[in-house]
Amino acid sequence: xxxxxxxxxxxxxxxxxxxxxxxxxxxxxxxxxxxxxxxxxxxxxxxxxxxxxxxxxxxxxxxxxxxxxxxxxxxxxxxxxxxxxxxxxxxxxxxxxxxxxxxxxxxxxxxxxxxxxxxxxxxxxxxxxxxxxxxxxxxxxxxxxxxxxxxxxxxxxxxxxxxxxxxxxxxxxxxxxxxxxxxxxxxxxxxxxxxxxxxxxxxxxxxxxxxxxxxxxxxxxxxxxxxxxxxxxxxxxxxxxxxxxx
Numbered sequence: 001x002x003x004x005x006x007x008x009x010x011x012x013x014x015x016x017x018x019x020x021x022x023x024x025x026x027x028x029x030x031x032x033x034x035x036x037x038x039x040x041x042x043x044x045x046x047x048x049x050x051x052x053x054x055x056x057x058x059x060x061x062x063x064x065x066x067x068x069x070x071x072x073x074x075x076x077x078x079x080x081x082x083x084x085x086x087x088x089x090x091x092x093x094x095x096x097x098x099x100x101x102x103x104x105x106x107x108x109x110x111x112x113x114x115x116x117x118x119x120x121x122x123x124x125x126x127x128x129x130x131x132x133x134x135x136x137x138x139x140x141x142x143x144x145x146x147x148x149x150x151x152x153x154x155x156x157x158x159x160x161x162x163x164x165x166x167x168x169x170x171x172x173x174x175x176x177x178x179x180x181x182x183x184x185x186x187x188x189x190x191x192x193x194x195x196x197x198x199x200x201x202x203x204x205x206x207x208x209x210x211x212x213x214x215x216x217x218x219x220x221x222x223x224x225x226x227x228x229x230x231x232x233x234x235x236x237x238x239x240x241x242x243x244x245x246x
Contacts, residue, residue, distance in 0.1 A: 003185065003221035005213050005245045006069055006107070008041035009234045010227045021235035036064040039238050041107060043071040043189075043225045047094075048112070051075070054098030061105045069107040071143075071187070071223055072099060079113050085126025100136025107223055108141040108187055110168060115147040115175070121155050128163040143168050143187040143223075147175045157182055172228070185223065186216035193229035193237050200226060200237030210244035 012035045013028070021038075022031055035042060044060075046052070060070065075094040078087045099106060111131075131142045144160060145168035160167050160182035167178045169188040190209065193200030201209070209224070216222045224241065226234040 002219065003217045005217050005222040005224070006041035007213075007224045007238045007241045007245065008039040008043065008226075009035070009238050010043045010225055011045045012036075012042055014231065016232040017235060020232065032060060033063045035235070036068045038235070040067070040242060041069050041071060041223055041225070043073060043110065043223075043227070045073050048073040048076050051093070051097050054101050057098035057101035061102050064105055068105060069223075070102060070105055071107045071225070072109050074109050074111045076112075079111055079117075083123060085123050085130070087127060088130050091130045091132075095132060095135050095140070099140075100138045103138060106138055106140075107221075108143045108166065108185065110143045110145055110187065112145040112168075113147060117146070118148050119146070119150040119153055119156050121159065124156070125159055128159060128165060131163070131165070141183070141185055142166070143183075143185075145170070145189070146178070149176055152176050152178060181219055184220040186213075186220065188213075188216075188222075188224045189227045190224065190237070191226075191228040193226055193231070193233040195230040195233065197230075197233065198236060199240040200230060200233035201240075203240075206237070206240050206244060209241055213241070213245055 012032045022034060026034060075090060077090040078094055081087055132140060134140055143166040157180045164183045166183035166185055166187045167180050169179050169186070170177055170191065171188070172191040190201070199206065213222050213224055226237040
């Protein structure tokens, strides 16, 4: 395989994981340290709502082992707007808050758009032009999580390809599932974990996702996150997939 497959969850602070995923009596301040040794990646969700100081990003790096990689969810102030091409100030503020402190722990940035946001080619390209290739010497990889059916458009795929931006593959009834090779990495969010299934997804389904992740890896690194659905099952689902992809 040409790329590495990293699998994880969204965030690391969630009370129902305590005593199930996290050991009993594990101090909350050590949850990231623990999770990063059971999983191979975590998507930082808090950055969608809040800004963090450089010291926080540096601490997250220090608490995680070599080879572990974070994805970061971009601020909603960048993507939840009528005119995307006017997001320059918000994009710059998000990037400058301290992402570079992660160094080699920094994986893709997930730019998530509202389900009501339609594809407008000129405006969307204007937004893509705002996304920098580096911060503090650290490469930035950009993933686009679009949620409106109008993005199922060859013009969107070509734009993403031109800017080497991955289109997030969503396993969810409500959003389009776009599987297009537009970047040198792949990004998937799996949102159908079931409460009655101990591993979130059934074994045969996990086998299928492992096969798909290995196929994606032929074109570069792969990032897979178990998000939403029966969230308390997400860590078990991620661990089960990790065991399948090696």
